[in-house]
Amino acid sequence: MTIRPEQQAVQVWDDEGGQPSSNSGNNPETDPAGYFVAESFQIPELIGISAKNIQEHLELYQGYVKAANRIIRRVRELTKDDDHMYELSLLQRQFAYEHAGMTHHEKFFEQFVGGPNACADGGPFLTQVAKEFGNLDSLTSCLKGMATTRGVGWVMLYSSPDNGHLIPHWINEHHIGLLTGLRPILALDMWEHAFVYDYATSEKKKYIDAFFQNLNWQKVELRFGSSAA
Amino acid sequence: MTIRPEQQAVQVWDDEGGQPSSNSGNNPETDPAGYFVAESFQIPELIGISAKNIQEHLELYQGYVKAANRIIRRVRELTKDDDHMYELSLLQRQFAYEHAGMTHHEKFFEQFVGGPNACADGGPFLTQVAKEFGNLDSLTSCLKGMATTRGVGWVMLYSSPDNGHLIPHWINEHHIGLLTGLRPILALDMWEHAFVYDYATSEKKKYIDAFFQNLNWQKVELRFGSSAA
Amino acid sequence: MTIRPEQQAVQVWDDEGGQPSSNSGNNPETDPAGYFVAESFQIPELIGISAKNIQEHLELYQGYVKAANRIIRRVRELTKDDDHMYELSLLQRQFAYEHAGMTHHEKFFEQFVGGPNACADGGPFLTQVAKEFGNLDSLTSCLKGMATTRGVGWVMLYSSPDNGHLIPHWINEHHIGLLTGLRPILALDMWEHAFVYDYATSEKKKYIDAFFQNLNWQKVELRFGSSAA
Amino acid sequence: MTIRPEQQAVQVWDDEGGQPSSNSGNNPETDPAGYFVAESFQIPELIGISAKNIQEHLELYQGYVKAANRIIRRVRELTKDDDHMYELSLLQRQFAYEHAGMTHHEKFFEQFVGGPNACADGGPFLTQVAKEFGNLDSLTSCLKGMATTRGVGWVMLYSSPDNGHLIPHWINEHHIGLLTGLRPILALDMWEHAFVYDYATSEKKKYIDAFFQNLNWQKVELRFGSSAA
Numbered sequence: 084m085t086i087r088p089e090q091q092a093v094q095v096w097d098d099e100g101g102q103p104s105s106n107s108g109n110n111p112e113t114d115p116a117g118y119f120v121a122e123s124f125q126i127p128e129l130i131g132i133s134a135k136n137i138q139e140h141l142e143l144y145q146g147y148v149k150a151a152n153r154i155i156r157r158v159r160e161l162t163k164d165d166d167h168m169y170e171l172s173l174l175q176r177q178f179a180y181e182h183a184g185m186t187h188h189e190k191f192f193e194q195f196v197g198g199p200n201a202c203a204d205g206g207p208f209l210t211q212v213a214k215e216f217g218n219l220d221s222l223t224s225c226l227k228g229m230a231t232t233r234g235v236g237w238v239m240l241y242s243s244p245d246n247g248h249l250i251p252h253w254i255n256e257h258h259i260g261l262l263t264g265l266r267p268i269l270a271l272d273m274w275e276h277a278f279v280y281d282y283a284t285s286e287k288k289k290y291i292d293a294f295f296q297n298l299n300w301q302k303v304e305l306r307f308g309s310s311a312a
Numbered sequence: 313m314t315i316r317p318e319q320q321a322v323q324v325w326d327d328e329g330g331q332p333s334s335n336s337g338n339n340p341e342t343d344p345a346g347y348f349v350a351e352s353f354q355i356p357e358l359i360g361i362s363a364k365n366i367q368e369h370l371e372l373y374q375g376y377v378k379a380a381n382r383i384i385r386r387v388r389e390l391t392k393d394d395d396h397m398y399e400l401s402l403l404q405r406q407f408a409y410e411h412a413g414m415t416h417h418e419k420f421f422e423q424f425v426g427g428p429n430a431c432a433d434g435g436p437f438l439t440q441v442a443k444e445f446g447n448l449d450s451l452t453s454c455l456k457g458m459a460t461t462r463g464v465g466w467v468m469l470y471s472s473p474d475n476g477h478l479i480p481h482w483i484n485e486h487h488i489g490l491l492t493g494l495r496p497i498l499a500l501d502m503w504e505h506a507f508v509y510d511y512a513t514s515e516k517k518k519y520i521d522a523f524f525q526n527l528n529w530q531k532v533e534l535r536f537g538s539s540a541a
Numbered sequence: 542m543t544i545r546p547e548q549q550a551v552q553v554w555d556d557e558g559g560q561p562s563s564n565s566g567n568n569p570e571t572d573p574a575g576y577f578v579a580e581s582f583q584i585p586e587l588i589g590i591s592a593k594n595i596q597e598h599l600e601l602y603q604g605y606v607k608a609a610n611r612i613i614r615r616v617r618e619l620t621k622d623d624d625h626m627y628e629l630s631l632l633q634r635q636f637a638y639e640h641a642g643m644t645h646h647e648k649f650f651e652q653f654v655g656g657p658n659a660c661a662d663g664g665p666f667l668t669q670v671a672k673e674f675g676n677l678d679s680l681t682s683c684l685k686g687m688a689t690t691r692g693v694g695w696v697m698l699y700s701s702p703d704n705g706h707l708i709p710h711w712i713n714e715h716h717i718g719l720l721t722g723l724r725p726i727l728a729l730d731m732w733e734h735a736f737v738y739d740y741a742t743s744e745k746k747k748y749i750d751a752f753f754q755n756l757n758w759q760k761v762e763l764r765f766g767s768s769a770a
Numbered sequence: 771m772t773i774r775p776e777q778q779a780v781q782v783w784d785d786e787g788g789q790p791s792s793n794s795g796n797n798p799e800t801d802p803a804g805y806f807v808a809e810s811f812q813i814p815e816l817i818g819i820s821a822k823n824i825q826e827h828l829e830l831y832q833g834y835v836k837a838a839n840r841i842i843r844r845v846r847e848l849t850k851d852d853d854h855m856y857e858l859s860l861l862q863r864q865f866a867y868e869h870a871g872m873t874h875h876e877k878f879f880e881q882f883v884g885g886p887n888a889c890a891d892g893g894p895f896l897t898q899v900a901k902e903f904g905n906l907d908s909l910t911s912c913l914k915g916m917a918t919t920r921g922v923g924w925v926m927l928y929s930s931p932d933n934g935h936l937i938p939h940w941i942n943e944h945h946i947g948l949l950t951g952l953r954p955i956l957a958l959d960m961w962e963h964a965f966v967y968d969y970a971t972s973e974k975k976k977y978i979d980a981f982f983q984n985l986n987w988q989k990v991e992l993r994f995g996s997s998a999a
Binding site: 139146150181233274275283285 | 597600601693714733741743
């Protein structure tokens with residue numbers, strides 16, 4: 084599944100565990116089509132999550148990219164006089180919603196690429212998991228429990244760049260309650276659009292299970308990267 | 313001005329521009345007093361911001377550290393049965409408020425340490441500023457304008473770890489609207505407690521001016537670090 | 542479609558336009574099963590909104606009633622000592638989410654009861670609409686436009702109890718941005734669960750159209766009640 | 771203390787317990803100066819709350835009235851084409867912040883007018899308080915405890931129009947977590963600006979005590995009005 088392959092974002096590498104990350108900010112001067120560019124994802128056939136649901140979900144993702152670009156463009160257009168300060172501040176606030184919607188979805192889709200691979204035993208990620216949670220099943224149970232939080236949002240697993248410590252976390256909507264200074268290494272979308280084509284809202288636990296069946300843990304490990312001491 | 317020097321946090325260096333960052337997660341196993349430890353700051357006499365206001369502000373900061381520790385402790389105590397899932401999810405959500413309150417205040421106070429030093433001309437930060445804003449005065453005007461946003465929150469300057477791009481931003485309260493994957497390199501506290509001992513709420517522009525008079529831009533540059541391409 | 546008919550809430554009449562309103566607060570002393578009681582709704586076959594979607598939606602509604610009751614019960618159980626003040630405050634905050642989720646859904650479902658009836662020409666509601674919007678089509682267009690707001694939430698039409706003035710409004714989630722002191726006389730659910738069994742998220746305009754095809758405007762008029770001067 | 775007496779709002783009476791309420795919506799056609807008009811309040815000398823703090827606070831209140839008017843004006847000016855729907859939705863969302871900021875402050879200031887009078891023993895309000903809380907001291911303790919909630923916001927006491935039931939509540943900022951369909955009969959401002967000219971943030975309990983020393987309970991009783999069965 085590929086979106087706009089002709090606009091394949093320039094692959095850049097950030098320092099958050101070594102993963103490519105195109106939407107931390109493309110260069111506006113060299114990208115006339117928009118500041119942010121929708122990424123494409125080679126998503127294989129999934130267990131328990133239909134191609135239709137993924138397709139609808141990817142279209143929503145593209146909406147976030149479009150809206151984030153729109154805000155950046157409008158902020159530049161608006162005169163910074165007193166008459167427009169109020170609207171500028173509203174656009175500025177809303178930017179976080181669109182930006183987080185965009186970047187979290189990218190983390191989400193990337194986790195399916197390559198299929199459901201396990202991490203190497205004895206590698207830095209599983210070592211940290213064992214230290215803090217006993218084993219991967221316990222961590223997974225914790226994340227699954229958190230995923231039943233009422234409302235719409237995201238279950239995240241963060242790691243500390245200082246000492247590799249793992250912090251499971253819930254984010255409301257896309258942008259309410261992010262943790263700062265920590266690495267998001269796993270992102271589970273708990274908005275209704277993530278699963279309703281396949282499961283009723285009263286059955287969302289089936290979607291949660293399906294997510295973990297398809298998760299490429301090697302991607303999580305890559306993001307965890309050099310977190311561990 | 314030093315808080316609890318006997319508990320000086322172990323200095324660790326994260327990969328976000330080289331700055332020490334102790335509260336991205338201390339090691340709970342080696343820190344019996346709490347997961348997070350309040351940092352101390354050697355804040356010089358400031359222009360236009362009184363010692364009393366700073367002292368009150370530092371006490372509030374310590375409240376965030378205490379509350380963040382309380383949540384982590386309670387989450388561990390609570391049985392993860394169905395009966396407590398609801399409260400667990402509330403604690404989890406609130407954690408972001410306390411965590412962001414804690415970490416943003418640390419970024420804020422650090423910026424006064426060492427006094428108001430200018431960045432080196434031709435260095436990576438001022439080069440990026442010139443490229444995007446013309447000069448430092450224009451960037452400062454932009455940040456000052458944003459600081460008049462209605463409500464309580466923070467003006468942030470983020471930089472992209474990919475290409476050094478600078479993004480001025482507003483965060484509501486502490487935790488609503490953070491940007492993910494970007495580096496917070498400047499943090500201006502626009503809660504009322506940050507200035508009301510010195511200025512009336514109707515005069516908050518004077519506080520904003522005072523902030524920039526005291527800001528150690530070398531700290532901002534250090535956080536910007538290797539952002540630039 | 543009836544939920545728990547054996548627990549039919551005692552019909553009470555509030556002063557907001559004369560409509561029965563059972564969940565502004567039942568008497569906890571006479572209701573051992575819970576402070577709030579799920580209402581039942583005689584919803585006819587709808588145009589463009591399936592029985593399955595309504596059924597799933599009603600189950601979600603019951604979840605809000607259950608959660609609101611749970612919070613009230615927990616608040617009473619918790620000792621009000623310093624050690625529990627923090628959790629009490631979290632429960633208290635979350636109560637608004639559950640309470641608004643419950644009451645807005647009740648307003649939503651009630652609007653389908655009796656089928657899509659028009660208001661009387663020359664009645665107080667249409668007179669006010671004509672005065673402010675020209676005609677009902679213009680008001681409906683305004684509400685439909687507002688329904689395309691990004692995010693999850695509600696389109697509301699409020700009326701002023703002072704002078705009947707009509708205020709179309711958007712609420713985020715259930716509880717962010719309610720207007721106080723005004724009467725909610727129309728409530729359109731724009732959470733994804735309201736329509737995804739029938740329409741893809743990219744087709745939500747079809748759901749918006751279907752809502753207005755099924756809306757019993759006489760219910761809106763009844764709520765508007767004696768608002769007009 | 772009187773604000774803009776020449777613009778004294780037309781006194782209207784809503785059906786929420788009989789109190790005058792001018793900002794549930796003035797008539798835009800007859801009010802060229804703005805849709806909402808700042809009210810004036812005859813506030814006596816207070817115990818423990820300085821005239822300076824009240825004066826600054828009243829100026830902030832007028833800022834909410836101004837901002838609410840600005841949004842209403844901008845919403846009317848903006849063309850409702852696809853290009854402006856996004857900004858319209860932002861203005862719409864922000865309206866609730868300004869509207870609630872305005873109306874809550876009005877409820878707050880009104881409570882000081884006439885000075886700290888007690889309610890009649892055996893009247894409907896104290897009867898309800900006795901039934902649910904034992905006595906007024908217990909209710910006051912509950913509200914004081916809630917006022918120590920972390921963050922900025924409001925302690926509210928709501929009553930049910932159905933059966934008079936009393937619900938103490940916390941609102942975050944001005945607009946996050948309002949209860950719908952209930953009457954706000956007491957409003958305690960817990961933003962920092964409400965007290966910082968008189969008390970340090972670490973001493974906010976003194977302000978909470980001062981509030982209750984100055985509260986005109988007869989105003990609360992008037993709002994409670996015919997709530998009781």
